[in-house]
Amino acid sequence: MAEKLHNHSRLCIHTMTTKPWSLQEAIDGYVRAEVPNITVWRNHIEDYGAKKAGKMLRDSGLRVTSLCRGGFFPATGAAAREAARDDNRRAIDEAVAIGAPLVVLVCGAVPGMELAVARQQIIDGIEAVVSHAQDAKVKLSIEPLHPMYADDRSAVNSLEQANNMVMALNSPWVGITVDVYHCWWDPMLKAELQRAGRTIFSFHVCDWRTPTRDLLTDRAMMGEGCIDIPRIRGWVEQTGFKGPIEVEIFSNDLWEWDQKKLVERVKRAYLTSV
Amino acid sequence: MAEKLHNHSRLCIHTMTTKPWSLQEAIDGYVRAEVPNITVWRNHIEDYGAKKAGKMLRDSGLRVTSLCRGGFFPATGAAAREAARDDNRRAIDEAVAIGAPLVVLVCGAVPGMELAVARQQIIDGIEAVVSHAQDAKVKLSIEPLHPMYADDRSAVNSLEQANNMVMALNSPWVGITVDVYHCWWDPMLKAELQRAGRTIFSFHVCDWRTPTRDLLTDRAMMGEGCIDIPRIRGWVEQTGFKGPIEVEIFSNDLWEWDQKKLVERVKRAYLTSV
Numbered sequence: 246m247a248e249k250l251h252n253h254s255r256l257c258i259h260t261m262t263t264k265p266w267s268l269q270e271a272i273d274g275y276v277r278a279e280v281p282n283i284t285v286w287r288n289h290i291e292d293y294g295a296k297k298a299g300k301m302l303r304d305s306g307l308r309v310t311s312l313c314r315g316g317f318f319p320a321t322g323a324a325a326r327e328a329a330r331d332d333n334r335r336a337i338d339e340a341v342a343i344g345a346p347l348v349v350l351v352c353g354a355v356p357g358m359e360l361a362v363a364r365q366q367i368i369d370g371i372e373a374v375v376s377h378a379q380d381a382k383v384k385l386s387i388e389p390l391h392p393m394y395a396d397d398r399s400a401v402n403s404l405e406q407a408n409n410m411v412m413a414l415n416s417p418w419v420g421i422t423v424d425v426y427h428c429w430w431d432p433m434l435k436a437e438l439q440r441a442g443r444t445i446f447s448f449h450v451c452d453w454r455t456p457t458r459d460l461l462t463d464r465a466m467m468g469e470g471c472i473d474i475p476r477i478r479g480w481v482e483q484t485g486f487k488g489p490i491e492v493e494i495f496s497n498d499l500w501e502w503d504q505k506k507l508v509e510r511v512k513r514a515y516l517t518s519v
Numbered sequence: 520m521a522e523k524l525h526n527h528s529r530l531c532i533h534t535m536t537t538k539p540w541s542l543q544e545a546i547d548g549y550v551r552a553e554v555p556n557i558t559v560w561r562n563h564i565e566d567y568g569a570k571k572a573g574k575m576l577r578d579s580g581l582r583v584t585s586l587c588r589g590g591f592f593p594a595t596g597a598a599a600r601e602a603a604r605d606d607n608r609r610a611i612d613e614a615v616a617i618g619a620p621l622v623v624l625v626c627g628a629v630p631g632m633e634l635a636v637a638r639q640q641i642i643d644g645i646e647a648v649v650s651h652a653q654d655a656k657v658k659l660s661i662e663p664l665h666p667m668y669a670d671d672r673s674a675v676n677s678l679e680q681a682n683n684m685v686m687a688l689n690s691p692w693v694g695i696t697v698d699v700y701h702c703w704w705d706p707m708l709k710a711e712l713q714r715a716g717r718t719i720f721s722f723h724v725c726d727w728r729t730p731t732r733d734l735l736t737d738r739a740m741m742g743e744g745c746i747d748i749p750r751i752r753g754w755v756e757q758t759g760f761k762g763p764i765e766v767e768i769f770s771n772d773l774w775e776w777d778q779k780k781l782v783e784r785v786k787r788a789y790l791t792s793v
Contacts, residue, residue, distance in 0.1 A: 364706070393665065473633065
């Protein structure tokens, strides 16, 4: 079991957790609440452009944990796959512009495409952009997604698969993002976390609601679902991970809240249930 | 790839696929449509009792593939676990009464219970009822459920886990039910099907809809989702499986159809997309 978290120094919030807020509102809200770290979603920088967003973030004093998200490599036809790689190169450039040391990859899947084919296209796609990442000094992390997203979001659905891909790609710029929501059910979770070791580049938390009313946007606040988050955090930290703990919650319910109160609720849940 | 299915001799329909129909209506509907096999859900025999349901089924000439479902072994407290085992013994007795050679187990899970604990309680629970099954000459099959049901329906979420349990239980009366809906995403599926071999007791089909709008009741007709069913059927049949192919679809959409037309649609999809 992990040692209890006593302050918010490692707390990071994803801009998607406070989706109704613009990037400026999120920056202001996190700074006001003394949340020190932010992960920025690309849709939240669209209105500003990466350059201006970067200035806003630097001026704020927030540390940028990562940019979400690159990926979506599988596609039908070489031209579409090259377009996906170009988009990932742009994501890497945007990460540089906003001061993010990491781009998280939601690797992609195409309904009806054989999963083994999609998985190979993912490996090939990451391999094609890794030199761009290295030149930019931006890391890339493969985030295995829950198997319920294997149709159209990611053909990488277990930590074992992600670990195999990281081994195959064999670059210090490629690692793994662990999200308790996607991995909590996995009987091999502890063993595969140990295997991942120092290739764990980032760590996301939220909780699994029973019943889950929507596959994408019904995630729960930490402590309000069935995931033993402290236990999984303990396993992650046994590998030496000391990075930010990122709260990423997609929730129609919570997006309807006053987002300022939501941030306070995140802060409380972080201390009691992470 | 499996050889194309040319007739409906192996087609089986679950009474839950035509949920609005009573057991009598389902029997009449399947007989009229020349569907030769039926899997009966316990909720569909409640109104009649197992004895009367058994007579209705014998009189119909339908072959009963299995009774759905036993399981739900994990519980907090020894008394609750014993009650669950008793319920499974009753399910076995009901299977005898309706002429079903198999009880399918949805093994159970309790939100917040450590999954490793739930998994052990499942093994212990099956072990406790297997002699009852043997005496009744009724087989039991572990159906691994999709990981999105790990919170409250089943802590057995991969074929690998189910295979491990079958090995641990080491009884000719305990095997596996494979459902493409639960397993299609699994990168180890082909290998674990080979490993399961003759312990595959039954085989369920439906399809995965994109987007899936409900975790439980938005399954698709075969051919209308992203699962390559013929490919998986081929793998299943490479093990020597020649049993019924069971159409089990939970779908709010399809339950609103004229159920007679639905059965015809099942028959067409069975020939084109299984």
